[in-house]
Amino acid sequence: GAVVSQHPSRVICKSGTSVKIECRSLDFQATTMFWYRQFPKQSLMLMATSNEGSKATYEQGVEKDKFLINHASLTLSTLTVTSAHPEDSSFYICSASSPQIYSNQPQHFGDGTRLSIL
Amino acid sequence: EDKVVQSPLSLVVHEGDTVTLNCSYEVTNFRSLLWYKQEKKAPTFLFMLTSSGIEKKSGRLSSILDKKELFSILNITATQTGDSAVYLCAAPSGSARQLTFGSGTQLTVLP
Numbered sequence: 533g534a535v536v537s538q539h540p541s542r543v544i545c546k547s548g549t550s551v552k553i554e555c556r557s558l559d560f561q562a563t564t565m566f567w568y569r570q571f572p573k574q575s576l577m578l579m580a581t582s583n584e585g586s587k588a589t590y591e592q593g594v595e596k597d598k599f600l601i602n603h604a605s606l607t608l609s610t611l612t613v614t615s616a617h618p619e620d621s622s623f624y625i626c627s628a629s630s631p632q633i634y635s636n637q638p639q640h641f642g643d644g645t646r647l648s649i650l
Numbered sequence: 651e652d653k654v655v656q657s658p659l660s661l662v663v664h665e666g667d668t669v670t671l672n673c674s675y676e677v678t679n680f681r682s683l684l685w686y687k688q689e690k691k692a693p694t695f696l697f698m699l700t701s702s703g704i705e706k707k708s709g710r711l712s713s714i715l716d717k718k719e720l721f722s723i724l725n726i727t728a729t730q731t732g733d734s735a736v737y738l739c740a741a742p743s744g745s746a747r748q749l750t751f752g753s754g755t756q757l758t759v760l761p
Contacts, residue, residue, distance in 0.1 A: 538692075564746060564747075566748055566749070573756075574753070575738060575751045575752060575753045575754050576693070576738070576749075576751045577751075578748050578749070578750075581746045581748050583746075589746070625692045625693075627749075629747065634747075636698075637684075637695050637698060638682065638684065638698070638742050638747055638749065639749060640695075641692040641693055641695075642692060643691045643692050644691050644692040
């Protein structure tokens with residue numbers, strides 16, 4: 533149980549394109565979803581926390597107008613990288629959490645999206 | 651600011667060796683400490699530790715937490731090449747219980 537699906541797994545696109553990444557909790561309702569970014573040979577850095585039905589909370593240094601997060605339902609959150617540039621190339625990972633599953637694992641991770649901007 | 655520090659940053663061993671990975675933390679309102687294994691994709695959950703001194707074990711992997719010293723270790727015995735990965739330590743922090751990750755230990759097991 534507690535499966536999180538992230539799509540797409542890989543994106544290659546031109547500079548200036550906007551890219552949407554979806555994160556779905558398949559068998560539980562995720563009250564909170566988290567978005568992380570990971571650069572090569574570095575650890576996961578939290579970008580933002582989103583609660584269903586409310587605005588996302590962004591970490592310091594993360595531009596909210598650049599990385600649009602929508603958490604419209606208890607099973608879906610999206611991250612849109614607007615007007616992406618090569619420096620936005622990274623591995624983006626989502627995770628989902630809810631009080632019902634927290635005691636087993638605080639967060640369940642999607643498989644990640646590798647974004648390459650040319 | 652909450653902090654999780656891992657050591658060593660990288661480790662190269664031969665198959666059959668035993669390794670110990672370290673994780674220290676400074677977290678306000680500490681609840682638990684987690685270990686993950688990351689290969690090419692997102693992290694895979696290994697252990698969640700909440701109590702001091704109780705070892706958690708899964709096959710050749712084991713982990714233990716010392717809440718007095720704010721420290722955890724992950725042991726891997728009889729290492730195999732398939733154990734090669736980045737091992738991440740993390741702790742939930744903040745009101746939303748977001749995870750603060752350590753920098754990870756890159757483990758390479760040579761045949």
